[in-house]
Amino acid sequence: MKKVYLTVSLMAAAVAVVTVGCKCEKVCGDACETTCAKACAAKCAPVAKHVVLVGVDGCGARYIPWDVMPNLKALRDEGVYTVGRCHRPTASAINWKSVFSGVSPEIHGFTKWNSSSPSIEPPASAFDAEGRIPCIFSEIRRQTPGAYTVSLFAWDGIGNCHNTNTVSFTRWYAGKGDEYPVRDASVFEEGARQLANEPTLMLLYQGGVDNTGHKYSWGSPEYTNALVQVDANLGKFMTALKGTDMWKDTAVMFVADHGGLGTHHGGVEDIRVLEIPFIVSGPAAKGLRLREPMMLEDVSPTIAALLGYTIPESWRGRAAAVAR
Numbered sequence: 001m002k003k004v005y006l007t008v009s010l011m012a013a014a015v016a017v018v019t020v021g022c023k024c025e026k027v028c029g030d031a032c033e034t035t036c037a038k039a040c041a042a043k044c045a046p047v048a049k050h051v052v053l054v055g056v057d058g059c060g061a062r063y064i065p066w067d068v069m070p071n072l073k074a075l076r077d078e079g080v081y082t083v084g085r086c087h088r089p090t091a092s093a094i095n096w097k098s099v100f101s102g103v104s105p106e107i108h109g110f111t112k113w114n115s116s117s118p119s120i121e122p123p124a125s126a127f128d129a130e131g132r133i134p135c136i137f138s139e140i141r142r143q144t145p146g147a148y149t150v151s152l153f154a155w156d157g158i159g160n161c162h163n164t165n166t167v168s169f170t171r172w173y174a175g176k177g178d179e180y181p182v183r184d185a186s187v188f189e190e191g192a193r194q195l196a197n198e199p200t201l202m203l204l205y206q207g208g209v210d211n212t213g214h215k216y217s218w219g220s221p222e223y224t225n226a227l228v229q230v231d232a233n234l235g236k237f238m239t240a241l242k243g244t245d246m247w248k249d250t251a252v253m254f255v256a257d258h259g260g261l262g263t264h265h266g267g268v269e270d271i272r273v274l275e276i277p278f279i280v281s282g283p284a285a286k287g288l289r290l291r292e293p294m295m296l297e298d299v300s301p302t303i304a305a306l307l308g309y310t311i312p313e314s315w316r317g318r319a320a321a322v323a324r
Contacts, residue, residue, distance in 0.1 A: 046308025048284035049249035052191075052202045052241065053303065055099070056230055057092055057155065058210025060259020061275040063219050068228050071235035072279075075252060079281025080321065084294035086258045089113075090273045091266040092210065093157050095257035098296040100135040100162040102315030108133055113266055116160040126314045132163055134312045136300040140200055141166040143309050150194045153205035154183040162203075169194060177215070180208030181229055188233040192240040201303065204237070206230050210260075218260035218272070247283065251306050254279040255299055280306075280321045288321045 061083045066073045086095045087105050091113030094105050101108050107126050109118025128134045128142075140147050151170040153159065164170045171190060173183040184206045191204045209226045216222035241247055256276040258265050265273045278294050284306065297317030304311050305319035 048251040048306040050246050051303050051306055052252045054254045055205045056209050056256050057207045058213045058260055059256035060218055060272055061277045062272050065224050069231040071231045075279050075281040079279055079285050080288055080290045081279045082290045082292055082294050083275050084278045085274050086276050086296055089266045090258040092257050095296050096161040099299045101133050102297050102300040102317040104297055114157050135162040136303050138163040138166040147200040148197050150199045150202040152187045152190050154187055155207040158205050177211045180211050184208045185233050188237045192237050195244050198246045213260045214263050217263045249284055250282045251284040252282040287324055289324045290320050294320045
């Protein structure tokens with residue numbers, strides 16, 4: 001009888017080792033619900049081959065005019081949606097860096113709206129082998145060197161928030177503030193052309209909404225009109241995307257970096273500044289639910305989980321979209 005008990009104990013210990021180090025816990029951030037390796041693999045299997053990330057600077061969740069934004073509303077209604085929160089101070093580079101790097105400002109060190117490098121030194125453990133804080137683009141390049149990625153943006157500060165040298169095709173649409181409508185439209189137009197390359201990840205960043213908020217105030221008629229223009233651009237892009245073979249394997253994400261109040265946001269203590277929209281939609285997002293509360297450092301882990309990539313140990317965010 002003692003021999004039998006010893007055998008069972010050893011088996012139990014082996015199972016415990018498998019459970020603690022399983023793929024579900026490392027990639028998805030969940031403890032195993034089963035000791036079955038097949039179940040673990042199914043839980044963490046990629047659900048998308050392509051992710052399109054639409055980022056709209058200054059799009060406060062409480063200011064979205066859903067009734068006049070039919071294309072964004074369709075993404076919301078056909079996918080999953082939540083109101084997340086950004087970091088304080090509520091400035092652009094601080095929060096976009098969190099979006100791409102999977103960590104909070106206390107880790108990545110960006111502390112100003114236009115930070116181009118850390119103002120406070122990140123912990124050594126936050127850097128990858130090449131001495132950079134890993135972002136979602138660099139992780140895709142590291143894990144799949146041949147993957148094609150795209151980054152298109154109308155504000156140069158975005159280029160400092162992710163490792164553009166690890167992106168296959170990147171373009172900054174420069175210009176004056178009042179030229180944002182044209183610049184933002186160009187981002188979506190080029191994005192539609194890039195669909196021919198079937199990118200693994202595509203970033204489409206819009207800067208005009210934030211610029212309009214600063215000029216006319218958040219929630220003003222001009223601000224609403226800027227959001228309506230984003231929706232029109234989005235609609236044209238979605239028509240092009242749905243006409244491709246890659247659509248059936250695509251997830252579309254929509255996120256902002258902060259809201260605003262009056263003509264300001266950084267340093268303003270108000271819920272309308274902190275709340276941001278987060279949508280995961282598209283055919284590859286079917287059957288998913290969102291874990292809450294959602295923070296901006298959850299965006300890149302969510303992209304990684306959708307695509308089936310391993311999340312760096314240094315990332316503090318978690319996958320927000322998980323199987324039901």
